[in-house]
Amino acid sequence: MTRKDEIREKAIRDLQQYEVLMLNGHFDFGNGFHGTLYLNPHQLFRYPSTIWRFAQDLLDVLPASIVEATEVVTGPVTGGALLAHTIAGLLDSRRAITGTPTMFAPFMVDAYRGPGLSRFYRQQIAGKHVLIVDDVRNTGQTLARCGTIVRSAGGKVIATAELYDRMEATTDAGAPNFALAEYRAPENYAAGACPLCKAGVPVTTF
Numbered sequence: 001m002t003r004k005d006e007i008r009e010k011a012i013r014d015l016q017q018y019e020v021l022m023l024n025g026h027f028d029f030g031n032g033f034h035g036t037l038y039l040n041p042h043q044l045f046r047y048p049s050t051i052w053r054f055a056q057d058l059l060d061v062l063p064a065s066i067v068e069a070t071e072v073v074t075g076p077v078t079g080g081a082l083l084a085h086t087i088a089g090l091l092d093s094r095r096a097i098t099g100t101p102t103m104f105a106p107f108m109v110d111a112y113r114g115p116g117l118s119r120f121y122r123q124q125i126a127g128k129h130v131l132i133v134d135d136v137r138n139t140g141q142t143l144a145r146c147g148t149i150v151r152s153a154g155g156k157v158i159a160t161a162e163l164y165d166r167m168e169a170t171t172d173a174g175a176p177n178f179a180l181a182e183y184r185a186p187e188n189y190a191a192g193a194c195p196l197c198k199a200g201v202p203v204t205t206f
């Protein structure tokens with residue numbers, strides 16, 4: 001097992017310890033479905049030290065070529081932007097102090113139009129090598145949209161990365177993607193046909 005495999009395996013355990021990822025429960029999602037897996041990204045950001053730890057681990061599993069080439073780290077508000085800000089800072093702590101500092105750029109997210117980048121940041125990333133990050137990858141559409149915007153602003157998307165990949169992505173940002181942890185949720189059940197309810201397993205509360 002390589003060191004990167006060890007880091008990724010430990011990340012799954014750490015996500016559970018910090019209650020970001022809850023497995024083997026009986027969750028009522030409030031939308032008519034029950035299931036055994038619950039993901040709570042808010043737990044990543046409640047204590048800043050938590051995201052610093054996971055960001056270090058994500059940097060450790062990224063290829064050295066990506067780490068070296070990154071000039072801007074960007075991500076969608078809120079989780080992706082907090083992670084991007086942390087990673088941009090951590091990157092410089094691993095580089096020569098004489099180098100150009102790594103830049104951070106947040107994507108603002110509109111409920112209807114999705115992620116967008118302000119004119120200031122569009123100008124900042126023109127001609128730069130950009131790493132796009134997010135806390136969780138679901139369908140991949142958010143990262144893909146961010147990638148399109150980076151390119152339209154003249155930036156080059158060198159990779160996307162996330163702390164947790166649900167392994168349900170149907171699209172990508174046209175660049176290699178790297179996940180610290182990946183885990184596919186087992187199927188959910190309609191509340192009326194939930195085998196856990198039938199077996200009398202109490203609904204998990206937390």
Ligand SMILES: [Zn+2]
Binds near residue numbers: 195
């Ligand atoms: Zn149930």
